[in-house]
Amino acid sequence: MTLERFFRRRPPQQKENTVNDDLPDLWSKCPKCNAQVYNKELEQNLRVCPKCGYHHRIPVKRRVEGLLDAGTFQVTSGRVKAKDPLEFVDTDTYVAKLERARKKTGRESAVYAGRGSLAGLPVVVCVMDFEFAGGSMGSTEGEEITRAIELATKEDRAMILVTASGGARMMEGALSLMQMAKTTFALEQLANKGLPYITVLADPTTGGVAASFAAIGDIVIGEPDALIGFAGQRVIEQTVRQSLPDGFQRSEFYEKKGFIDMVVDRRHHRETLANLIAALRNQPKPEVTALEIKVPEPPRTGIFGRRK
């Protein structure tokens, strides 16, 4: 399970994957193609390696910036904070774990959400932050997501949900599990108003998050090479007692298996989402341009589609 790293010990500093707002170093090394990439260029490129197209994790704020019309985003999340209902203690207390996550991210939960406009279209964007406790879904996250969906419903906005999560948050027990149903009920209200709901599955999206709101977007978009699935790969390997094939449970795999509408390079999310939302809302095609992509994109898995 992806959460294992998080639960077992302090999260390792993923030097190549996380970037502070003020970069200490000028260059990063791409873990896929080993190229030295100028950090500024990487940032402009929405943290997609300009050499090989590898999708680094991207801070939630930067993701929202790259998606919405400049200056239109208003944060609405951050009104609730986690408690410790189970008084959960393992090798450490849940309270201490939460403190570290708060300190690391400056936020109260793994959810960052708000209203904004995308190519002029009113949307609510909700992004899960893997940096906060592995993006795991506790009561706070469930509540934040539910409120974001309710906001979209109330204000007639399309809902965009970007997932990155190892799944449920063990330290909140079955309360965490209940968030799967709670968020889904909220989505039902959104659907009843005919508002589009689009999910973007970033690396990783597994467990209870994959098995609830992530999977049931009107349109489900995968980020290239994102790990997606219900069971974690180690659990599966232990169950079937064989190693997993290359590419198993990746975005491209699930596109082929019929579960993802399309795999879309992060640099194209903005115009793709704008076009999809406008079409689903039966509105004129919005004017929106994409980031220019100067480098070869990862090879297309489908046989005939163009990667957008």
Next chain:
Amino acid sequence: MTLERFFRRRPPQQKENTVNDDLPDLWSKCPKCNAQVYNKELEQNLRVCPKCGYHHRIPVKRRVEGLLDAGTFQVTSGRVKAKDPLEFVDTDTYVAKLERARKKTGRESAVYAGRGSLAGLPVVVCVMDFEFAGGSMGSTEGEEITRAIELATKEDRAMILVTASGGARMMEGALSLMQMAKTTFALEQLANKGLPYITVLADPTTGGVAASFAAIGDIVIGEPDALIGFAGQRVIEQTVRQSLPDGFQRSEFYEKKGFIDMVVDRRHHRETLANLIAALRNQPKPEVTALEIKVPEPPRTGIFGRRK
């Protein structure tokens, strides 16, 4: 395709499978277990071999008799007759073929339908007759089935449809194809009134009949060992250039594959249908007894279910 036999030449006299009302012979030989079976016993047994459970084809009138409360059936079909819209000629004219089918069955189409009561429950029963042009679906059959469904809708009756058909009737071209949609539209009206629709798939149910009203019963029952499928076995063999596995496309096969709710011995149709309809209509359990089955039934395909 099952229809091949019918289309290519005069239908062979299937001695062991068809029985006239006045039996010329006292004994029949079961094509499965080779036992000599006393015809009277076979008839009482709804033409299920009392030795091995083999399901012989059963005349449509006898089927309806075995299903409904005695004396309650009123025929409503037989108000329309086939024309020859395409002026179809192959080795023979369609008109001549129709004449033979009429003569053979004493009916105007492959559909025999009417209202009646089943353990006191109001139903419409519609049975396809393989003896009439291989049960193929022409405009007449589509119209009869549609009217039967409309009757059920109008009179608040549950709908029971017993299929036995090689599929569409080639000699009516695309008009035949259209009956698949026409009947399905009628079923939509029935569903909107919350009336149950149960299909019983008898041997054979293939082609356009399998691929329309037969498949979309609220509950789909297969007769034991009935051949069911979209494509005919010869066509499949020619396509894949290999011979088909034993039991392929049989009722039991499709139960295992998830497409049939249950395989039910014909001698249990009466109480099974009564119980299902009463439950779906939220009515008290009806009092109804089944034919006593004295002989071993065919082995159950499912692992735990009882064959009813």
Next chain:
Amino acid sequence: MPALEFEKPIVDLETRIDELKTYGSSSNVDMSEELALLEKRLERLRSETYEKLTRWQRVQLARAPGRPTAMDIIGRIFTDFQELHGDRAYGEDAAIVGGLARLEGQAVVLIGQQKGRDTKENIARNFGMAHPEGFRKAMRLMDMADKFGLPLITLVDTPGAYPGIAAEERGQAWLIAQSIQKMTRLRIPVISVIIGEGGSGGALAVAVGNRVLILENAVYSVISPESCAAIVWRDAKEAAKAAEALRLTARDLEQFGIVDEVIPEPKGGAHNDPVGSSEELKKALLHNLEQLRMLDKDALLDSRAERFRRLGVFEEI
């Protein structure tokens, strides 16, 4: 583009004329008179051939290599096509494409049966013969159109649903039935266009439209002429006879009310003028869509039901 069998005389004559022209210009002999005669004869030959196409010749045109496929038509008539993949249950079937697009700015949902344009694509597309997952994908897109109130346009072009072991195992009959049923429930405008080969249940599964249009040289049949011939005469080579008997051309179907409108094609078939033929199709889509826009949700559903309720030829007793 390779010529069809019945087009060979035309192609032969064209070749002769070309040769004569080349000879004339190289030898400096004046061949203009001969050429004029030949050109006239060519014109007559073309007329004779294309204005009196037999049903079997229409079948060949409907299947002609180079005939615009669903994706070709989507590319020419629609803008902003965003293909959506998958059936959310088993797989992605390339024999059926679908997604969101715009027709003169109006957002629509498209479903198209897609044959290959070359051998490689044909294999990937399974020659346009869908498996159950293709129909399930189509159903998912129908649901999307219905949820968001978008018109649905389906482009039909398939020899039929695939008759393979796996397809049967995964319930080909059930999926076709489910897809037809889904279309009986849609409360949106639905226009289906037979653009090439409308092959039996596999075609009907996505062709239960408020309007069913057909290109002039397209065909729509309960069984392929080859299969019909194999059954009746035990010889697939009698397909021409079977095609005659089956009455499967656009004009035949129009007579029976099975299609509502025949969209003209340029002489020799859509592949001879893909742009012009697309324009005709686009016009037809637009004016039908315009008419359907008058109807509310219930009326859309009811009128579709009524349309199909009427189909069939029989006699009251």
Next chain:
Amino acid sequence: MPALEFEKPIVDLETRIDELKTYGSSSNVDMSEELALLEKRLERLRSETYEKLTRWQRVQLARAPGRPTAMDIIGRIFTDFQELHGDRAYGEDAAIVGGLARLEGQAVVLIGQQKGRDTKENIARNFGMAHPEGFRKAMRLMDMADKFGLPLITLVDTPGAYPGIAAEERGQAWLIAQSIQKMTRLRIPVISVIIGEGGSGGALAVAVGNRVLILENAVYSVISPESCAAIVWRDAKEAAKAAEALRLTARDLEQFGIVDEVIPEPKGGAHNDPVGSSEELKKALLHNLEQLRMLDKDALLDSRAERFRRLGVFEEI
């Protein structure tokens, strides 16, 4: 029935008493005083054990061999069960059973997660761990209940959705999500009962009820104690510790509002008195159903949404 680890002292004492009785009657020595003392001690031991069960012991009871399975309960509480098979898409999954039945004459739709009662059945049932087709079958039955306005009763007992390659390939995550979504849409009374092991998403997929009931010794958890222990202490043997931490017992869940009612079991667990424990469950089903019968379709849907809307513990900032 083999005793659970923590029941061994009780079983040992029971054996001694039996031996003593045998000895007494065969030797004609009066042991009545000793026996009375031992019986009293046994009573105390039983009370101490069963009234102060640790969470890990509850987990063991919830999984105890011989504990009534869904089919056992269906057989005892309901009549006229007619099992319906298949998901109409891929297969028949024996890990989830379902169909029509009657509860005191009232027709209902049942969905049950079914573990095996012996090794052979356990293999056939995949130990109660469903594949995607199991959830799809459940969804189909939910649709049936909804269409005909029949109450839906789900019996939850699974270690979890099956974590295998094929299950993932066929979209385990999607099917669980779809099943939850389906349950948010039902306009019928839905009662879910955790009868044994409520294992994570695989349990929740069929447990989105208007009422969620739980048997006294059943558990419901986001993760199995073994997996939790393996993650935290890198040792599945620390499961007892993990079970404590996870607060997964009926009473824990009741505190958090995750379950609405705890149904009492006989001392030592339901398997010690299957008939009596079934009666309790039946009573609970009947009175909950009675209450839900007051609500109309919209209210059923809305109150279910409200029930789940409230779940979660956090602090407003």
